[in-house]
Amino acid sequence: MLRFMCAQMPNAVLESISIIDTPGILSGEKQRISRGYDFAAVLEWFAERVDRIILLFDAHKLDISDEFSEVIRALKNHEDKMRVVLNKADQISTQQLMRVYGALMWSLGKIINTPEVVRVYIGSFWAQPLLVPDNRKLFEAEEQDLFLDIQSLPRNAALRKLNDLIKRARLAKVQAYIISSLKKDMPSVFGKESKKKELIANLGETYHRIEKEHQISPGDFPNLAKMQELLNAQDFTKFAALKPKLLEAVEDMLANDIARLMAMVRQEEAAMPSQTVKGGAFEGVMTGPFGHGYGEGASEGIDELEWVVGRDKPTYDEIFYTLSPINGKVSGAAAKKEMLKSKLPNTVLGKIWKLADVDKDGLLDDDEFALANHLIKVKLEGHELPAALPEHLIPPSKRGSSLEA
Template sequence: MELEIVPYDSGFKEYQTLYEEWFNYADADGDGRFTGTEAIKFFAMSNLSRQELKQVWAIADSKREGYLGFKEFVTAMKAISMAQCGYTISHDLLNSDAVRNIKPPTMEGLEAVLAKRRRKQKDKDLTVSPSQPSPASSWFSSKSTKKVPASSVTSIVDGLKRLYLQKLKPLEVAYRYNDFVSPLLSGPDERSIPGNTVAVQADMPFSGLTSFGTSFLSKFECSQMPHPLLDHITFVDSPGVLSGEKQRTHRQYDFTGVTAWFAAKCDLILLLFDPHKLDVSDEFKRVISSLRGHDDKIRVVLNKADQVDTQQLMRIYGALMWSLGKVLNVPEVMRVYIGSFNDNSMHSLSGPLGNELFEKEQDDLLSDLKDIPKKACDRRINEFVKRARDAVIHAYIISHLKKQMPTMIGKAKAQQKLIENLEDEFAKVQREFHLPAGDFPNVEQFKETLSGFNIDKFEKLDRRKIQTVEDMLAHDIPNLLKTFRNPYG
């Protein structure tokens, strides 16, 4: 099975120099980021309607970053050209054969402006040293060639990073959120990198995995290879879940803890089942339990379905849904993809379902995967908001437990009693601060972590830190989204 990737530069090289010149002109401040404000001025030269330009921006800024890099700028130019030719522009159109030979759009008045700039530049080049590479010359890179000041916010992701450092991180540090729930946030040749190396690389998002120790990192490996799809997606493949007699073999690291760490940071979770092995082992139950709170990301894949006939498949599907219902304990039915996701599959399913079912299911799954980059920004916002709310509840819990500790004697006994009655203490916090019961952490896991700390050493309730985070959720994030929305509404 392969994802069909339409080459980005199909029909591009012929006009590369022209598009570079256009981008360098349109990107007024030269930081390699073509913003909505700059777009309103530049796109007006196309003479398209506001509604058409709204669709152009939505397609080009598919990841909702609030700006266009050079690649996305070229996509916008192609979309404008298609619209000028009378097409109704869409994502599917830009992946069709129609776009392969499309010429650059007509931009009224642009050539006259550029001709004037060229004359000025020619005069300047007589006395100036050799020019530096333009931002567009590194169009294959997602980073700007000009360093953006740390204080500036030029995208939604930049804004979230700044809000985290200034407003959320102080609350997490004060109440040890990173020790209880999730590590603090941090910010292409073909090769394999050992886990211990990956975890300490500043340009890799895996530094939080160091908390799982050398036993895990020695088994963790990162493979890198040049492929257009991997510019936008990282695949994480977990080892097979143990079942039967194999469960007696204990792993040397916290397998479910690692799974939960990745679940909190990924966009999509695929649970793979074999029709001949539908039993949900104890380890698999623990893994699925660790995914709670991320139900919207989970998809189930029933693989190798071509190895059974239609009647067996119906029974297997029913048995799988029943087993998952017991483990997940949620009323909503989870999406299950049925098929044989293997290039060598014979698609031998007999009856009226046959190949048509497999093909439709495969198409649906691929659509889900292809949508990941488009929804990545939305998921980041969603995860950030969820993390902030969890951190606030965590702060309330920790400060409440601190408040229950005696001033002088009997601290050890008081701590033990608090841990034993932690569920009751959670209920007290919920009632006092009017918090949703479903947002509280798992009691047993919290007990286990809490037993390794001295409650008396925790921070008292700091309402200013909590209010800062609540103001961030109520005002800063909505304003950030408003700033980087589609410039055409």
């Protein structure tokens, strides 16, 4: 018996995508407990209908149990949708992480039989500070890659549905050939049951004959074992004969209608905004010299009430005046050149710019420039950036202004 639980939350992300979380994978002794339903079959049903499948592994507890292996095998033919996340990677050292990553790829290689390696994202996907910050830059880059991948899903949803339609049409055509072939080979009077068993046992030969006769790709045929199982409960004498006109209609649809639909989908994709998932970690910084950025992290954990940036402001001022400010402010291009020296990803610097440009004029005065450098320092020390500027980080000259962010 299946039980579903649904939660609706006022989050902008959920306006673009729906997230389905599976029950925890059983391992060890728990695997002997029956769920009461075919877990792998349920996941296979969902896999046919979703745009992205994310397999989560904990870096400090890497274990592909028998049930997990069964689940991954059930996702066969959906490898293009699969992504792997190696989570909690900040809980182990760099050397251990290399070993864990290698072990994970080796284990997955034995289960997922594809020529291409499944994309693995390494990181610590929560808002808490990293326990072992040695690989912070790697984690941030991986996080942004995963977010970009998820952001592209709405743009590609229509194309995926069209591909599913093509796949179903080809499968329907192949099944028509299979069913008509089985009906034609059945005797009219005697020995029907024995002939049925023979045809089911030799179904692979029927597949091979149809493949050659009609020039059909082997990948268009249904799973052999599953088809044999389903045929056992069928009466072959009641199968319909082949209807050439219907097959011609399917061929015409695949050759002409699909091409027109494909062109329409491409036109719609081109008209869609580049950032189709918004809110939370997917919120883009559309303005400023760094383009797009992401993330609404936790507060950075600084408790002082005074403007803490003031301690290092004389040092930041020296840099500020080397950038040839005009009317007391430096341009985005000039600030960007200096900020890039931190080696932080553009996505992180984009958020820092958004926080530091308090009055939102696309320029930085000496206070805002000092704030930007302070936030860079905070990030380099392994802390998370604040979602919005707390009072003690807002420059005194900007406090009380309606422009505060």
